[in-house]
Amino acid sequence: xxxxxxxxxxxxxxxxxxxxxxxxxxxxxxxxxxxxxxxxxxxxxxxxxxxxxxxxxxxxxxxxxxxxxxxxxxxxxxxxxxxxxxxxxxxxxxxxxxxxxxxxxxxxxxxxxxxxxxxxxxxxxxxxxxxxxxxxxxxxxxxxxxxxxxxxxxxxxxxxxxxxxxxxxxxxxxxxxxxxxxxxxxxxxxxxxxxxxxxxxxxxxxxxxxxxxxxxxxxxxxxxxxxxxxxxxxxxxxxxxxxxxxxxxxxxxxxxxxxxxxxxxxxxxxxxxxxxxxxxxxxxxxxxxxxxxxxxxxxxxxxxxxxxxxxxxxxxxxxxxxxxx
Numbered sequence: 001x002x003x004x005x006x007x008x009x010x011x012x013x014x015x016x017x018x019x020x021x022x023x024x025x026x027x028x029x030x031x032x033x034x035x036x037x038x039x040x041x042x043x044x045x046x047x048x049x050x051x052x053x054x055x056x057x058x059x060x061x062x063x064x065x066x067x068x069x070x071x072x073x074x075x076x077x078x079x080x081x082x083x084x085x086x087x088x089x090x091x092x093x094x095x096x097x098x099x100x101x102x103x104x105x106x107x108x109x110x111x112x113x114x115x116x117x118x119x120x121x122x123x124x125x126x127x128x129x130x131x132x133x134x135x136x137x138x139x140x141x142x143x144x145x146x147x148x149x150x151x152x153x154x155x156x157x158x159x160x161x162x163x164x165x166x167x168x169x170x171x172x173x174x175x176x177x178x179x180x181x182x183x184x185x186x187x188x189x190x191x192x193x194x195x196x197x198x199x200x201x202x203x204x205x206x207x208x209x210x211x212x213x214x215x216x217x218x219x220x221x222x223x224x225x226x227x228x229x230x231x232x233x234x235x236x237x238x239x240x241x242x243x244x245x246x247x248x249x250x251x252x253x254x255x256x257x258x259x260x261x262x263x264x265x266x267x268x269x270x271x272x273x274x275x276x277x278x279x280x281x282x283x284x285x286x287x288x289x290x291x292x293x294x295x296x297x298x299x300x301x302x303x304x305x306x307x308x309x310x311x312x313x314x315x316x317x318x319x320x321x322x323x324x325x
Contacts, residue, residue, distance in 0.1 A: 062151030119227035140206035149197035237267035
């Protein structure tokens with residue numbers, strides 16, 4: 001876990017600085033972690049979730065009735081859309097909750113836990129669909145091509161409507177953009193399912209169905225694995241992929257007045273919320289304010305919006321040798 005000593009027990013030589021970049025992707029105001037989301041964004045997400053969830057059920061029923069694995073695979077991909085939309089709505093609601101005395105970061109990591117569970121379940125479902133597809137390639141089963149085609153076409157239209165609905169909000173909100181990208185991915189899956197349905201309906205070539213389901217499942221696995229990997233990185237408090245700790249250290253050492261930097265930690269609290277803590281040796285106490293201001297400016301270059309810096313003199317260095325390893 002990343003240290004928070006500068007928060008809990010400030011010493012005479014300690015200055016804790018909390019940088020809150022209000023222009024960042026998730027604006028912050030004095031540890032309330034209120035990340036306002038426009039009512040229009042919430043309305044679009046809600047309508048998109050209802051449309052996606054309703055058709056998800058219809059696609060599952062249609063896939064079972066028509067005996068189409070491609071439809072069931074596309075339903076699995078649509079389930080990722082529904083989960084992403086629900087998660088975006090949840091984050092939009094939770095962004096208005098205040099942090100408590102014991103939960104100083106609020107409940108932002110529920111988003112990460114939900115993403116991990118969602119991605120893990122999708123990987124298991126994808127494995128089942130892939131296995132069934134391989135079995136059907138060896139022994140194709142009869143399909144109701146007309147029903148499969150009808151459901152696939154409606155699914156494609158629903159994805160087009162949802163994508164058009166989310167597109168304006170996706171340009172203004174990173175939260176909505178994640179759901180929008182899920183829907184765009186599902187559009188590709190729907191195109192594959194429609195293509196397979198047309199082939200089965202008009203040529204009778206049954207292997208088109210399991211082949212399409214394998215292609216759609218590959219899309220699910222790609223997005224689900226990325227979701228699981230990113231959520232695990234956050235839970236392990238890894239540095240974000242776009243932030244190099246060495247680059248951060250070098251940037252800090254370029255600030256006039258800083259002699260050395262140690263115990264540097266960079267981690268992700270939740271999506272869009274990156275934190276950093278470090279100890280910096282600044283021999284001249286009168287330079288502390290100057291150094292803090294420059295540290296704030298330097299960290300904004302990396303998109304780090306929570307900064308805790310312990311400024312200390314050389315005398316503290318020997319007392320903290322365990323932090324220099």
